Amino acid sequence: MVVGEATQSFFRDTWVEVDLSAIEDNIRGVKELYQDKEMTIMAIVKADGYGHGALEVSRAALDAGATFLGVALLDEALKLRKGGIDAPILVLGRTRPTDVQLAVMHNISLTVYQLDWVEEAQKHLQPTDTLKVHMKLDSGMGRIGLREKKEIDEIIEALSASNTIKLEAIFTHFATADEQDLRYFQEQYQRFLTMLEWIQAKGITVPYIHCGNSATALRFPDKTFNMIRFGISMYGLTPSLEIKAELPFQLKQAFSLRCRLTHVKKLPAGEAISYGATYRTTEDEWIGTLPIGYADGWLRYHASNGGYVLVEGEEAPFVGRICMDQCMVRLPKKFDVDTVVTLIGKDKGNEISMDDVAVRLNTINYEIPCVIGPRVPRTYYRQKELVSVKNIK
Ligand SMILES: *Cc1c(COP(=O)(O)O)cnc(C)c1O
Numbered sequence: 001m002v003v004g005e006a007t008q009s010f011f012r013d014t015w016v017e018v019d020l021s022a023i024e025d026n027i028r029g030v031k032e033l034y035q036d037k038e039m040t041i042m043a044i045v046k047a048d049g050y051g052h053g054a055l056e057v058s059r060a061a062l063d064a065g066a067t068f069l070g071v072a073l074l075d076e077a078l079k080l081r082k083g084g085i086d087a088p089i090l091v092l093g094r095t096r097p098t099d100v101q102l103a104v105m106h107n108i109s110l111t112v113y114q115l116d117w118v119e120e121a122q123k124h125l126q127p128t129d130t131l132k133v134h135m136k137l138d139s140g141m142g143r144i145g146l147r148e149k150k151e152i153d154e155i156i157e158a159l160s161a162s163n164t165i166k167l168e169a170i171f172t173h174f175a176t177a178d179e180q181d182l183r184y185f186q187e188q189y190q191r192f193l194t195m196l197e198w199i200q201a202k203g204i205t206v207p208y209i210h211c212g213n214s215a216t217a218l219r220f221p222d223k224t225f226n227m228i229r230f231g232i233s234m235y236g237l238t239p240s241l242e243i244k245a246e247l248p249f250q251l252k253q254a255f256s257l258r259c260r261l262t263h264v265k266k267l268p269a270g271e272a273i274s275y276g277a278t279y280r281t282t283e284d285e286w287i288g289t290l291p292i293g294y295a296d297g298w299l300r301y302h303a304s305n306g307g308y309v310l311v312e313g314e315e316a317p318f319v320g321r322i323c324m325d326q327c328m329v330r331l332p333k334k335f336d337v338d339t340v341v342t343l344i345g346k347d348k349g350n351e352i353s354m355d356d357v358a359v360r361l362n363t364i365n366y367e368i369p370c371v372i373g374p375r376v377p378r379t380y381y382r383q384k385e386l387v388s389v390k391n392i393k
Helices: 005-009 020-033 046-050 054-064 074-082 097-105 115-123 149-161 183-201 214-219 241-246 354-360 367-371
Strands: 014-019 040-044 068-071 089-091 108-112 131-136 165-171 208-212 227-230 255-260 263-267 285-290 308-311 314-317 327-331 340-347 350-352 378-382 385-390
Touching: 014 020, 020 040, 020 054, 020 214, 020 227, 020 378, 040 054, 046 054, 046 074, 046 367, 054 068, 054 074, 054 378, 054 385, 068 074, 074 089, 074 097, 074 108, 097 108, 097 115, 097 131, 108 115, 108 165, 115 149, 115 165, 131 149, 149 183, 165 227, 183 208, 208 214, 214 227, 214 241, 241 354, 285 340, 308 327, 308 350, 340 354, 350 354, 354 367
Parallel strands: 014 378, 040 068, 040 227, 068 089, 089 108, 108 131, 131 165, 165 208, 208 227
Antiparallel strands: 014 255, 255 340, 263 285, 285 327, 308 314, 308 340, 314 327, 340 350, 378 385
């Protein structure tokens, strides 16, 4: 990969590189895991593809064998349609029942879990409309979903009587599938099975049943029915550190974050760096300035807990507070202005992984790419070749 070759199409020296080949390989990896089984892969591309770019990731995932897409919001589904994606899409969160016409028009499946919703939605559907819905069961996540037998029976009856709403799937979501302690996972799984029995007892069958996020899909292939909702690991990231060592194949991290040095200077001992003058040089030091700050999602916390970047493979720690648009590092030696700096990713045999950065911020890897804002252009690579660039307009 020629680092930074995409900088022709935007005008700042900070960018994300998304390796679409890695995303494709991660999809192929999970497909192979299920080679003996009929399994539909729903690629989860909510939150702009976990910050990677929903359209580009969707296209790559569909190319590699995913056939369904999942998003959190109707707006996100509509954006995919606008971008020319015609694969089936499920909205995982609640959509207003007054907006079901939009879902019908664009062939978008919605999540249902309230009888009132079904009744209200029907008022907004024409007799010839077909709205596809996935029924969400709350087996113990406590977020959204049906819990009681009575409410499940009622909604099943309403859906059976409906000519416009078609039940396409039943699903649930696990709270602890990424933990070593599997007791709560087992409990949730058993509750889901019981709920499915209630529904089957009413003579209802559906095309899809799904409960597998990445952790479940990778660890328990015999508990995922006929569809998985593959999110974090499609991006090459482990669902948690505690199961990283037991993943069934090598995931490939797709996201790197880089910039170029905008200023390099040598300071004598005793000079202060950044707001609050919290850092002082203790000897002659080479200080480099980076064109990224908290307004880009590079949060102020990066400067504490030993945060550093890579410059030609060498570590350079943050010094002083991170500003809105810039920050400073102590360089191990003199580097030229325009030298490429790696904040996340591989550089000359060294690497700062998403997990390293997440640990530094005392959070999970999911959060890191999501908060790198739209002001940072996304550049897309396939087989190390630049294929497209997405920048704010
Ligand atoms: C985000 C989400 C997923 C994907 O989870 P990963 O851990 O990223 O694989 C699956 N299902 C639901 C309901 C979600 O909200």
